[in-house]
Amino acid sequence: MAGASAIEIQQKKILDTIRSTDQGEWKVLLLDGGSKSLIDGVVREDDILELNVTNIERIEDRRPMNKEMDAVYLLSALPHILDSLMADLERRRYRRTFLIWTSILRPDLQHRLDQSSIANQHIVQASVLNIDFYPRESHLITFRDPWSFPTLFHPACNHLVRQHMDGLAQKIVSICVSLGEYPAIRYYTPPSPNHEASVLCSHLARFVQTQLDQYAKFNHDFPPPSPRPRGLLIVTDRTLDLFAPLLHEFTYQAMVHDLLPLTEGDKIYYKSENNQAQLGKDQELSEKDGIWVKYRHLHMKDLLDELVKDFNAFKAQNPQFADSDAPATINSIKDMLAGLPKFQEGKEAYSLHLSMTQDAMNVFQERRLADVASVEQSLATGLDEDNKKAKNLADQVVRLLDDDAIEFPDRLRLIIQYLLYRDGLLPTDIQKLLSHARLPAQDSEVMYNLELLGAHVTRVLKDSRPVAQYQFGKKEAQVPVSNESGLSRFEPALKVVLEEVSRGTLDQNTFPFTKPHLDAADGLMGQDVVSQASLRSAKPTWARTRPSASEPRQRILVFMAGGATYSESRACCEVSNSLNKDIYLATTHMLTPSLYLRQVGDLSVDRRRLDLPADRPKPRAPDHLFEKETPPPPPKPYVHGDSRAQPPVAGMQNLHVGDRSAHSRPANGQMPSTSSNNARLTKDNEKDREKKKKHHFFSSKR
Numbered sequence: 001m002a003g004a005s006a007i008e009i010q011q012k013k014i015l016d017t018i019r020s021t022d023q024g025e026w027k028v029l030l031l032d033g034g035s036k037s038l039i040d041g042v043v044r045e046d047d048i049l050e051l052n053v054t055n056i057e058r059i060e061d062r063r064p065m066n067k068e069m070d071a072v073y074l075l076s077a078l079p080h081i082l083d084s085l086m087a088d089l090e091r092r093r094y095r096r097t098f099l100i101w102t103s104i105l106r107p108d109l110q111h112r113l114d115q116s117s118i119a120n121q122h123i124v125q126a127s128v129l130n131i132d133f134y135p136r137e138s139h140l141i142t143f144r145d146p147w148s149f150p151t152l153f154h155p156a157c158n159h160l161v162r163q164h165m166d167g168l169a170q171k172i173v174s175i176c177v178s179l180g181e182y183p184a185i186r187y188y189t190p191p192s193p194n195h196e197a198s199v200l201c202s203h204l205a206r207f208v209q210t211q212l213d214q215y216a217k218f219n220h221d222f223p224p225p226s227p228r229p230r231g232l233l234i235v236t237d238r239t240l241d242l243f244a245p246l247l248h249e250f251t252y253q254a255m256v257h258d259l260l261p262l263t264e265g266d267k268i269y270y271k272s273e274n275n276q277a278q279l280g281k282d283q284e285l286s287e288k289d290g291i292w293v294k295y296r297h298l299h300m301k302d303l304l305d306e307l308v309k310d311f312n313a314f315k316a317q318n319p320q321f322a323d324s325d326a327p328a329t330i331n332s333i334k335d336m337l338a339g340l341p342k343f344q345e346g347k348e349a350y351s352l353h354l355s356m357t358q359d360a361m362n363v364f365q366e367r368r369l370a371d372v373a374s375v376e377q378s379l380a381t382g383l384d385e386d387n388k389k390a391k392n393l394a395d396q397v398v399r400l401l402d403d404d405a406i407e408f409p410d411r412l413r414l415i416i417q418y419l420l421y422r423d424g425l426l427p428t429d430i431q432k433l434l435s436h437a438r439l440p441a442q443d444s445e446v447m448y449n450l451e452l453l454g455a456h457v458t459r460v461l462k463d464s465r466p467v468a469q470y471q472f473g474k475k476e477a478q479v480p481v482s483n484e485s486g487l488s489r490f491e492p493a494l495k496v497v498l499e500e501v502s503r504g505t506l507d508q509n510t511f512p513f514t515k516p517h518l519d520a521a522d523g524l525m526g527q528d529v530v531s532q533a534s535l536r537s538a539k540p541t542w543a544r545t546r547p548s549a550s551e552p553r554q555r556i557l558v559f560m561a562g563g564a565t566y567s568e569s570r571a572c573c574e575v576s577n578s579l580n581k582d583i584y585l586a587t588t589h590m591l592t593p594s595l596y597l598r599q600v601g602d603l604s605v606d607r608r609r610l611d612l613p614a615d616r617p618k619p620r621a622p623d624h625l626f627e628k629e630t631p632p633p634p635p636k637p638y639v640h641g642d643s644r645a646q647p648p649v650a651g652m653q654n655l656h657v658g659d660r661s662a663h664s665r666p667a668n669g670q671m672p673s674t675s676s677n678n679a680r681l682t683k684d685n686e687k688d689r690e691k692k693k694k695h696h697f698f699s700s701k702r
Helices: 006-019 033-040 045-049 079-091 107-114 117-122 148-153 155-179 196-218 252-259 290-295 300-317 330-366 369-381 393-401 408-422 427-437 441-453 493-503 516-523 566-579 593-604 674-694
Strands: 027-031 053-058 070-075 097-101 123-128 134-137 140-142 184-187 232-237 268-271 282-285 555-561 582-587
Touching (some): 006 045, 006 134, 027 033, 033 070, 045 053, 070 079, 079 097, 079 107, 107 117, 117 123, 148 155, 148 593, 155 196, 155 555, 155 582, 196 441, 196 555, 232 493, 252 300, 252 330, 252 566, 290 300, 290 330, 300 330, 330 369, 369 393, 369 408, 393 408, 408 427, 408 441, 427 441, 441 593, 493 555, 493 566
Parallel strands (some): 027 053, 027 070, 070 097, 232 555
Antiparallel strands (some): 134 140, 268 282
């Protein structure tokens, strides 16, 4: 995908800001837990140390006083972090302070800092980076906040929603500022709202608009001049598409996150069980892995062939490592050793992805996912593989539920998709399906909790409500569908939204503007939107139907509250490439089907069991930061007659340079008395004094 990488933008911003503090002096960089996670994701430690940084330390840790060294604090804008900073300033731990916040400080916290005389004395430079987000891929950004889902949708968290949305809005504004965009804003409004959270996108979009306007008011250089068309921000949430988190997606990235046991944290790792060479070794999946970046959105049916083809080309580019009967020469050995690190790295990467692909396909076959996915696609699209209205779906679902080869989580996903397809079921039918699937009764809670996301879960016996209509339409297949592509007929609703907004045909009732009187004209023009540069330099656009590849690409930022799926990330990339746009997907967190089911099920549990950050004790600055350093004890004065304070004469009497026999202890085992030794030393000193007088060392002349 072309366009500016969010990772590179954030990396450059961090390094440039640290570099701006360089006044020819060495300095220490101070981070907290949050800011360290932000930096570790995009910047190498070596790149920071090259900027006259001697050391990188954690502000929460015990640290020595260093009053001769300047300090650069790159900190999260949180109350307990400000407490930690103030403790350092009050103790004058460093000489001068350069202060960098990852986001805007709360007004009451900023007032406290401004009113501190010590802070005003020691802080020589202060700035705000607006980087309080985590670029996961070049065009995928997360907030690493899985607790956002229950906060937004759990009935017991209603009083937390406003504060939470204010925090989300601040992070979205940070993304816009980092990208240099002052976008028009559109938000999702469900056409037939029947749930309390239906106004979520409306409120969040207005929060973003207010904060963005405020930022532009106080920062006159925002937005920076640019030849790009004005950007667009689309605010939506998980209720836009309830099918996407449930379907089995068979592109590489989505499939391995669904089927394989990845270790996810600040980074993503996979431990292969089939590859003996890498057995027991966690291998990272990141933007540094060229194979992963190249193939993550490729369908699995094409992936294996491409991997084998690329690996053969890789071996051909490294002939020195191929098996050969030719005798080794000095030059051939040198060439082999020179290319060994790169070859080994490439070999491990191909080995990892071949193993992951094979592991995923084994799961695919063992769980009979081809049969499951065929029915899922019909439920999600309403069409069969011949592009005709699907029939007998209830019988197909029941047969799969009775099949012992189908695992229980897949059965639950299948029932929920059938419920969504029918736009609600009789309560007795729900129980029958659960009985067929041999699922516990508590799994019905997952189904009933979907009402909190806008789904119709139940219907009465003589309900005349029709089967659910597909809000964003569906693509009609123009050619017969093959067996493989028949398992991938569904497209996420987000893809249809992006295609329609690019054409200028997106419904304004479903996606209204926050400022319709100002932004609607731009937003409805689709490709032909107004540039952020001077209107005098804007070229006429009436004759254009599609921008050329050489023209600056419009940026579209999509924010998905409550979590986004890997199929939606893939859809953003495809639309970006096909319509010549830069599309960035931002979300609170990434969803896998298992995580989604667990989070929906938690919407009916007691809030105290959720362990929400808002319910935890407020973090505090470590106590040791406020402890006064105890001065070293003064040396004890020598008191004559005090055996505990005797000078170390007695201990030195056995130290001799010369014959080792002088070190031996007397035969009676007792050491010579201290008084005799002192007398001997006194006599020796007097002899030395007399000798020095003869050489006039102590002259009385003044």
